[in-house]
Amino acid sequence: MGAYIDQFEIDLLRYKIQPKEAERLQPQQALLLKAADNAIKDAGLDENKNVAVLVAMDTELAIHQCLARWDVEWQIEDALKNTDLDLEKSSISELIDITKKAIYHRQGAPTPSEFTSFIGNLIACRISSLWDFSGPAFTVSCTENSVFKALEIAQNLLSLGEVDAVVVGAVDFAGGLENVLLRQKENPSKHTINPSTLFSTNSNNWLIGEGAGAVVLKKHKSDSSDKVYAVIDEIGSWKTGNSIDYLELAATGIVTQNQFEQNQLLKKKPKNSVALGTIKANFGNCFAASGMASLIKTALCMYYRFIPGIADWSAPENKAFQKTNYYFPTESRPWILAKGQNERKASINGVGDIQIQLSLDQGKSYQGFGFLQTQLPNLFILTGNSAEHLLNQLDLLNSQIQNGHELLTIAATLHDTFCQQKSKYTIVLVAKDQISLQKEIEVFQKN
Structure with a gap:
């Protein structure tokens, strides 16, 4: 059981791959090329820059x-x-x-x-050549902690000012026949119908995961106009976690590694509530690329301001966590900061005593519409100093939705108006779609 890459499409012209070469090219090289190219475009990097490319991967046993x-x-x-x-x-x-x-x-x-195409360094060089980057390009291999080690190198390159940016990519097709046979021999797993994650009553297994991902790192500047998903504060040993709100677990599904992580969690109990989760509940164990999946997931959660729920969660396999402030979210919910808290903070566990500390300033966080905003009902705040004024606001709102205005945009505009103006009366409508919003409007208009 696992999450397999069945097929994917790439632009041969864009990536300068001959059709005959594409038939023989190792798929993991092609997939990472596509993932890295998308990450570079998202970061807004230009060609011909002093940018390094680091690829976290292990030898493809095929x-x-x-x-x-x-x-x-x-x-x-x-x-x-x-x-x-x-x-x-x-x-x-x-x-x-x-x-x-x-x-x-x-x-x-x-x-x-x-x-x-089996040679890892050629993957890094191919990405660098595509964008004509002049920085170093090479591969980092350290099993499940390959991404963590690549990030440490990137941190050094940026802090010393040797490059302007670093592209860190990771890929692993762990579902290959040789990979599965070897890993099952080393760590036999027992699969269940609905496998979940670490500390669950049905988690005595590791699941196969496949995929590729990439991020772009720059030296953090508070006055930068770059789109910042998260800031890597530190890469090192485990912290107590007293100041974080979310902890992304390694949760490999391998018994010895799970036990070590559990012992570490119980040894360093936080004073505040900390949500636990893992991407492996969704994607399985991508081994050399698993750290990249965890990093991207956690950064997106911080950027879009939500605590993710755990897929197929049942219950902890023991009662050890009942007396701690750790909790297992069963559903995704908004990531709301406590009073006086200005940053969202999270940690990502590697295998063994290694951890990434992330943060994101509230002011730098994404101001647009995030993931949960598209899934949850909207709040429409109408204000006025009289009943007549409120009725006019209801008529205007009704006219806007009749003309096809986006509900998210309307809600955001009304919220800004509410924050800027002080009025005597306020009406708050809760609706997920146009039909339910019109029903809400009718209720207030009739009464």
């Missing part, structure tokens, strides 16, 4: 199929020499060809990209 296919020729020839079989050259060639196809089937002759 390369053993290519190696086995490559070695078949001399292995069969050696085997025939040690037997009494005497075959003609044409028969030996046919035997070699059949065996190669049985191990790793490819139409036509092998191409260089079929083998070179």
